[in-house]
Amino acid sequence: MLIKRPADIKSSEITDKKLYVNRREFIQAATGTAVAAAATGILGSEAILGASTPAPHGRKLEGVKKSTFSTDEKPNKWEDITTYNNYYEFGTDKDEPSQLARNFKTTPWTVTVDGECAKKGAMNLEDVLKGKTLEERIYRHRCVERWSMIIPWIGFPLSDFIKQCEPTSKAKYIEFTTLGDSKQMPGLRSPVLRWPYVEGLRLDEAMHPLTILVVGLYGEVLPNQDGAPLRLAVPWKYGFKHIKSIVKVRFVEKQPLNTWQDQAANEYGFYANVNPAVDHPRWSQATERRIGEFLMRKTLMFNGYGDQVASLYTGLDLRRNY
Amino acid sequence: MFITRVLKPVVFVASLGPVAWLIWAGLTGNLSANPLSDLTNETGVWTLRFLCAALAITPLRRLTGWNPLIKFRRMAGLFAFFYGTLHFLTYVIADRFAGLDFPNGIVAWTTVQNLARAVGEDIYKRPFITVGFTAWSTMVPLAATSTAGMIRRLGGKKWNQLHRLVYATACLGVLHYWWLVKADVRRPYTYGAVVATVLLLRLYRSRARVAAPALAR
Numbered sequence: 110m111l112i113k114r115p116a117d118i119k120s121s122e123i124t125d126k127k128l129y130v131n132r133r134e135f136i137q138a139a140t141g142t143a144v145a146a147a148a149t150g151i152l153g154s155e156a157i158l159g160a161s162t163p164a165p166h167g168r169k170l171e172g173v174k175k176s177t178f179s180t181d182e183k184p185n186k187w188e189d190i191t192t193y194n195n196y197y198e199f200g201t202d203k204d205e206p207s208q209l210a211r212n213f214k215t216t217p218w219t220v221t222v223d224g225e226c227a228k229k230g231a232m233n234l235e236d237v238l239k240g241k242t243l244e245e246r247i248y249r250h251r252c253v254e255r256w257s258m259i260i261p262w263i264g265f266p267l268s269d270f271i272k273q274c275e276p277t278s279k280a281k282y283i284e285f286t287t288l289g290d291s292k293q294m295p296g297l298r299s300p301v302l303r304w305p306y307v308e309g310l311r312l313d314e315a316m317h318p319l320t321i322l323v324v325g326l327y328g329e330v331l332p333n334q335d336g337a338p339l340r341l342a343v344p345w346k347y348g349f350k351h352i353k354s355i356v357k358v359r360f361v362e363k364q365p366l367n368t369w370q371d372q373a374a375n376e377y378g379f380y381a382n383v384n385p386a387v388d389h390p391r392w393s394q395a396t397e398r399r400i401g402e403f404l405m406r407k408t409l410m411f412n413g414y415g416d417q418v419a420s421l422y423t424g425l426d427l428r429r430n431y
Numbered sequence: 432m433f434i435t436r437v438l439k440p441v442v443f444v445a446s447l448g449p450v451a452w453l454i455w456a457g458l459t460g461n462l463s464a465n466p467l468s469d470l471t472n473e474t475g476v477w478t479l480r481f482l483c484a485a486l487a488i489t490p491l492r493r494l495t496g497w498n499p500l501i502k503f504r505r506m507a508g509l510f511a512f513f514y515g516t517l518h519f520l521t522y523v524i525a526d527r528f529a530g531l532d533f534p535n536g537i538v539a540w541t542t543v544q545n546l547a548r549a550v551g552e553d554i555y556k557r558p559f560i561t562v563g564f565t566a567w568s569t570m571v572p573l574a575a576t577s578t579a580g581m582i583r584r585l586g587g588k589k590w591n592q593l594h595r596l597v598y599a600t601a602c603l604g605v606l607h608y609w610w611l612v613k614a615d616v617r618r619p620y621t622y623g624a625v626v627a628t629v630l631l632l633r634l635y636r637s638r639a640r641v642a643a644p645a646l647a648r
Contacts, residue, residue: 161463185464193464201615203463254613256465301615372614391559391610396530400464405530 161204164191164332179247198294206334224360227275252348263325280360308352309365383412467525474518481511559610566603
């Protein structure tokens with residue numbers, strides 16, 4: 110697929126800075142001494158909307174195979190996928206990762222394997238990728254915040270990597286950790302979440318052929334703001350399960366405590382399966398806004414992957430195990 | 432003269448800046464990949480900002496001694512109502528209307544009924560929506576009685592009592608924002624701190640006024 114290269118910075122994006130300054134001047138004129146300081150604090154802390162920049166295009170990935178697991182829905186634009194990101198390590202605004210992850214260093218990259226497995230130790234990313242066949246997987250991606258995209262990931266089955274680690278019979282779950290480098294990740298300087306970010310899967314979920322480790326997007330090396338160089342995609346689960354910039358993989362006996370569950374257990378669970386029948390305590394999950402559309406779509410059970418994954422959960426109360 | 436002829440119109444036009452910018456940015460594709468959510472968020476945040484500005488005017492007037500500030504209070508309050516109403520409308524359209532089924536097509540009586548039900552159910556079911564809607568509702572009587580004629584008709588004392596409702600608006604507005612965010616509560620806290628400061632300044636002053644006669648004796 111041919112991708113049009115976006116302009117570096119649109120001139121239109123610069124003008125709103127002027128407006129931003131105007132606003133600030135107005136507030137400062139209209140208010141005065143003590144409270145003005147607080148008001149500027151408010152304005153100063155908020156990012157300017159629209160200042161995001163799509164990721165520059167990266168190296169083309171070779172030998173990528175098509176996959177029958179791909180949806181035939183139309184993928185979202187590169188600009189959307191690389192400017193609208195929840196990646197709190199680079200800021201809690203959706204446009205912040207596109208700006209603050211620009212100089213994030215993804216080479217060299219080491220993944221440490223630990224826990225209930227035979228092949229422990231540190232691996233270079235090159236060794237993780239060795240012998241893997243890259244596939245394009247065009248997946249539906251559903252965020253817990255009620256928006257969704259169609260994303261053409263490039264990756265390989267997580268099961269290929271797991272087999273290589275030779276987990277023991279004690280390994281019931283797999284736990285992933287994101288890099289926690291506050292020098293490179295400005296978001297870590299505020300205790301918004303307990304860092305580093307942790308996610309986990311049941312081993313059978315992890316072994317499922319739909320579960321992939323992602324290294325690319327639109328046929329190219331994964332942009333930093335999307336979790337480069339290595340992230341997870343589990344398309345029947347909410348976006349926050351798709352842990353980014355993985356540095357640690359651990360095989361464990363007990364269910365890991367994932368970061369969002371740790372943050373608010375009544376709102377985010379371990380399973381986080383897309384489920385239109387189970388509401389988030391603060392909003393309904395029955396519908397979603399596909400990025401680029403006005404009318405909302407009906408959210409599908411398991412994000413439309415029920416035929417493949419529903420059997421993983423027979424006998425499990427999905428209302429309790431949200 | 433300078434204030435009513437020059438400064439007030441300038442502040443008025445500047446206060447329309449945010450909505451003008453949102454419309455312009457929305458039409459030229461300069462919002463994020465999810466422009467509808469930007470419109471909802473930004474109009475909400477501007478409601479809070481104007482509420483803070485309106486509430487800050489009286490304490491600031493006292494602190495600085497610059498009395499003409501009072502001439503901007505009504506405008507700030509009405510802009511809070513203006514942005515609050517836009518916020519409510521974007522929610523109704525982008526969130527409730529866009530999520531409806533249209534069994535008889537979009538232009539149909541069932542659409543009106545379903546929309547009313549979708550809005551009503553959400554307000555009833557989701558505490559943060561309940562709080563947001565209540566906050567907006569408290570501004571309706573204030574906007575309706577904002578004219579000089581209404582002040583006269585109600586009488587200064589009654590009018591003042593009624594307009595203390597804005598304290599509730601601001602508190603509910605901050606609560607609404609605080610409940611909405613997922614984890615990063617820094618901004619709601621900042622607005623909360625501003626509202627708390629201006630309300631405490633008022634409380635301090637009313638206490639001082641009660642205490643004053645005793646001291647004089």
